[in-house]
Structures are given as structure tokens and as C-alpha cells.
């Protein structure tokens with residue numbers, strides 16, 4: 392049995408990634424939302440996570456419970472436990488490359504994250520982009536275009552993979568802020584956004600905004 396503890400759907404870019412991985416693996420899970428930036432947020436998260444951050448995946452099986460925290464660790468765990476979902480490419484070299492894409496996203500692009508914070512349900516004016524942000528956007532779209540050209544599928548490595556889960560929040564940031572994209576990257580963003588799981592996440596984010604959440 393899986394329970395995924397997540398932050399606001401409108402804001403929590405990290406929470407979106409394992410949500411997409413679980414949906415792609417077609418496994419049932421219960422969601423526990425924790426509203427971020429509230430006086431009680433820290434204490435609520437602490438009841439689930441030793442790291443004090445969301446997302447967290449709780450796995451309960453054969454009378455045992457295991458917590459998994461950090462979005463990439465959760466995606467890796469789902470991929471390992473559900474090999475039939477092929478959340479990593481089957482070819483070893485492609486898998487190594489997909490892991491590099493996922494890790495590069497996980498550990499980088501700080502300026503994109505700061506200047507274009509995820510605001511999933513909203514469309515906002517494009518801010519004046521810093522040089523660092525522009526450079527990082529160029530690196531992201533260059534990497535997307537290269538993978539799309541090399542693997543010739545709808546997603547970065549052909550079929551939907553953990554690499555797409557990791558970049559899905561960036562897709563949303565680019566669309567929120569109307570970032571001009573090369574044609575292949577723009578088409579990729581449209582395909583990611585059209586995924587039923589992304590549309591479900593959008594509906595959740597819209598509801599939060601309508602309910603007065605940030």
C-alpha cells in the first residue's frame with residue numbers, strides 16, 4: 392500500500408514528480424496533502440518525514456513500513472518496484488543518459504527555480520529574465536531537443552520515463568510564464584501538459600487557488 396504525502400499542487404514542484412511516476416506505473420495510492428507556508432506546516436511534515444520536506448512516500452507491506460523521501464529517491468523506488476512500467480529506458484546507454492538528465496535537473500537550474508517558481512494553475516507575465524536564467528533555459532531546451540531528436544518519441548527517451556517526471560515542473564513553469572521555446576521543446580511541453588495525470592494535477596491546483604491557497 393502506498394501513501395504519497397505532498398505539498399500544494401499549485402506550488403510544490405517536487406511533489407509533482409513522484410505523483411507522475413506513480414500514475415505512470417498505474418499503481419493505487421492515497422494522497423495526503425500538507426498545505427505549505429502555514430504556521431503548522433513544519434509540525435505536520437515532521438509527523439511523516441525525518442527530512443522535514445515533502446514529498447514523502449510511505450510503503451506498507453507485509454506488516455512493515457518504509458518511508459522514502461526526496462522526489463528522485465521516490466521515483467527511483469517506484470521504477471525499481473514496478474519494472475513493468477519501464478520508468479527507465481531498457482537500453483543501458485539510454486538509461487545512463489536518462490539518469491544524467493534526471494540528476495542534472497535535480498541538482499541544478501537554481502535560477503530557473505527561483506525566477507520562475509511553479510505556479511501551476513496560473514498564467515503570469517514573463518519577468519525580465521536574468522542572464523543566468525536565460526542560460527539555464529537554453530541548456531534545458533537544448534537538452535530536451537537533443538533527446539527528442541535522438542530517441543524520436545513523444546517523450547525525452549521515447550516512452551515516458553523518470554526523466555520526464557523530473558522535468559514536468561519545468562514544463563509548467565515555462566507555460567505559466569510564457570517562455571519562448573524552440574518548436575520541438577514547445578511541442579514536448581504540450582504533450583506533457585496533455586497527460587491525464589498532469590490534467591488531474593492541474594484540476595487540483597486550480598481548486599487550491601479557488602479555495603484561497605497560494
Ligand SMILES: N[C@@H](CCC(=O)N[C@@H](CS)C(=O)NCC(=O)O)C(=O)O
Nearest residue numbers: 398403404405444445446461462463
Ligand atoms: N530535494 C527535495 C526537496 C523537497 C522540498 O524542498 N520540499 C518543499 C516543498 S516543495 C518543502 O517540503 N518545504 C517545506 C519546508 O521546508 O518547511 C526533493 O526532491 O524532494
